[in-house]
Amino acid sequence: MEGLLDFLQWPAMVVSLYAAFLIGSKKAGKRVFGFWMFILSNVLWIIWGxxxxxWALISLQVALMAMNVRGIFKNESQG
Structure with missing residues (x-):
């Protein structure tokens, strides 16, 4: 289990990069999916943290997760 938790930082990083790519889309649906991917990466980073x-990383991820939830609502109201 220890090795799996150590490895978790790599999928978290990949999901974060994919989410950042999606957030740059002109389509609201893709941006919303990007925010959901960011939330997944937040959860992965929190588990790893x-x-x-x-603890600072965990605090950062919780704050970023709140902003990602806000981003979902902002984009869904436009869609």
């Missing part, structure tokens, strides 16, 4: 006791 708890494992690594990276």
């Amino acid at each position: 708890v494992h690594d006791e990276a």
